[in-house]
Amino acid sequence: MHIKISVQEAAFDVGDETLELGRVSKQVGAITSFTGLVRDINENAGVSGLFLEHYPGMTEKQIAQIIAEAGERWQVLAVTVIHRVGELLPSEPIVFVGVASLHRGDAFNACEYIIDFLKTRAAFWKKEQSVDGPRWLTTRASDVETAKTWRSTEG
Amino acid sequence: MHIKISVQEAAFDVGDETLELGRVSKQVGAITSFTGLVRDINENAGVSGLFLEHYPGMTEKQIAQIIAEAGERWQVLAVTVIHRVGELLPSEPIVFVGVASLHRGDAFNACEYIIDFLKTRAAFWKKEQSVDGPRWLTTRASDVETAKTWRSTEG
Amino acid sequence: MVKVIFFASIREDLGLNETEVALDGPSTVADLVKLLVECHGAKWSEALSRENTLVAVNQTMVDDQHTIHAGDEVAFFPPVTGG
Amino acid sequence: MVKVIFFASIREDLGLNETEVALDGPSTVADLVKLLVECHGAKWSEALSRENTLVAVNQTMVDDQHTIHAGDEVAFFPPVTGG
Numbered sequence: 001m002h003i004k005i006s007v008q009e010a011a012f013d014v015g016d017e018t019l020e021l022g023r024v025s026k027q028v029g030a031i032t033s034f035t036g037l038v039r040d041i042n043e044n045a046g047v048s049g050l051f052l053e054h055y056p057g058m059t060e061k062q063i064a065q066i067i068a069e070a071g072e073r074w075q076v077l078a079v080t081v082i083h084r085v086g087e088l089l090p091s092e093p094i095v096f097v098g099v100a101s102l103h104r105g106d107a108f109n110a111c112e113y114i115i116d117f118l119k120t121r122a123a124f125w126k127k128e129q130s131v132d133g134p135r136w137l138t139t140r141a142s143d144v145e146t147a148k149t150w151r152s153t154e155g
Numbered sequence: 156m157h158i159k160i161s162v163q164e165a166a167f168d169v170g171d172e173t174l175e176l177g178r179v180s181k182q183v184g185a186i187t188s189f190t191g192l193v194r195d196i197n198e199n200a201g202v203s204g205l206f207l208e209h210y211p212g213m214t215e216k217q218i219a220q221i222i223a224e225a226g227e228r229w230q231v232l233a234v235t236v237i238h239r240v241g242e243l244l245p246s247e248p249i250v251f252v253g254v255a256s257l258h259r260g261d262a263f264n265a266c267e268y269i270i271d272f273l274k275t276r277a278a279f280w281k282k283e284q285s286v287d288g289p290r291w292l293t294t295r296a297s298d299v300e301t302a303k304t305w306r307s308t309e310g
Numbered sequence: 311m312v313k314v315i316f317f318a319s320i321r322e323d324l325g326l327n328e329t330e331v332a333l334d335g336p337s338t339v340a341d342l343v344k345l346l347v348e349c350h351g352a353k354w355s356e357a358l359s360r361e362n363t364l365v366a367v368n369q370t371m372v373d374d375q376h377t378i379h380a381g382d383e384v385a386f387f388p389p390v391t392g393g
Numbered sequence: 394m395v396k397v398i399f400f401a402s403i404r405e406d407l408g409l410n411e412t413e414v415a416l417d418g419p420s421t422v423a424d425l426v427k428l429l430v431e432c433h434g435a436k437w438s439e440a441l442s443r444e445n446t447l448v449a450v451n452q453t454m455v456d457d458q459h460t461i462h463a464g465d466e467v468a469f470f471p472p473v474t475g476g
Contacts, residue, residue: 015170
């Protein structure tokens with residue numbers, strides 16, 4: 001499996017990343033991707049921006065572990081995870097998860113698995129700048145529940 | 156819901172399409188996409204290219220219908236479907252399905268639903284050029300089964 | 311008159327993209343197929359009578375008991391293989 | 394010596410990115426927290442004793458009974474909120 005993990009301040013290009021995933025093997029038939037954007041509706045506050053912090057070294061290891069788990073469950077040829085840190089504005093892309101596989105079912109499952117666990121297990125912290133001032137976000141209960149549903153599908 | 160449907164010979168840019176989906180509303184938090192590539196492993200033949208034919212007018216209506224069904228099942232802000240026709244080479248992108256939503260669960264489900272039914276219900280026909288000569292492809296039994304599983308989840 | 315169009319392997323088997331047919335009175339898809347086979351013979355019988363051949367009238371999928379009217383567009387094609 | 398680092402709201406609450414601690418003999422994470430609170434007082438007690446505060450030793454998540462050794466990197470942080 002080809003794996004690319006990057007935690008970076010710079011923006012990423014979904015088109016370039018998708019093409020790169022398609023080039024890893026002639027066997028690639030399906031590429032799925034998830035792109036997360038900074039939304040302005042967290043907790044109904046008017047968000048003017050986010051500050052993203054991570055734990056250099058540990059974050060990348062955690063992402064690699066999540067990708068390895070997905071690779072054990074589904075047939076995956078390549079995975080790219082890019083997560084931005086630093087200052088971000090509303091509607092800016094913040095995270096990209098791309099999966100290349102022979103078949104689309106594997107690609108969809110692996111992509112959703114990786115983003116679901118990235119949200120609950122990788123060392124990133126979001127600080128929201130809103131009309132109410134700065135505020136560290138707390139983990140969404142819905143994200144924790146979503147991640148748990150994968151556990152219940154384990155064989 | 157913003158809907159864009161295009162059946163075209165020209166290549167598409169996954170990055171541009173993703174950005175466009177992100178711009179339809181400030182509420183977009185999740186964009187999922189599926190990109191299908193021409194593979195060289197159909198029926199073990201060495202595929203040197205594909206010719207794609209469609210039924211102009213009907214194909215677009217069928218895709219619009221599939222998108223409408225997805226929009227009834229999940230909260231979707233925008234959908235883009237691009238399907239190429241004409242001559243295509245191995246590893247070239249052939250189809251793009253992109254979905255923008257508030258939440259990733261809706262975006263993943265709608266994207267997978269649309270590509271699953273596009274493969275079994277939209278008027279496209281693939282002719283494979285392989286080492287064994289030209290050959291019209293037949294519907295994959297696995298695609299028909301995959302589409303049926305959505306029927307069984309109807310409530 | 312009814313416009314009849316063919317796609318993919320059926321188009322190639324018949325060597326024809328489209329044709330026009332004059333129908334006498336109310337006709338079903340099955341009647342149209344019968345007429346076309348009477349006019350054109352075995353090759354058409356084989357292509358249009360395959361178990362998996364699909365029919366659309368005015369770009370909507372129908373079965374062979376669907377009634378065709380003057381001005382309709384009737385399309386014959388094999389199962390789809392897109393994506 | 395043990396390197397102790399803080400992230401996100403805990404880093405801001407303490408006003409400190411990292412510090413070093415000299416441990417006497419075998420110590421658990423709980424022992425380290427107790428020592429830090431003795432040295433620094435109520436603000437540290439509040440930040441490090443929150444029910445949801447997480448701890449990693451050498452970049453692996455651990456519980457407060459995990460044994461710390463000289464040279465280890467111990468990190469305290471709140472629940473993660475990425476993606």
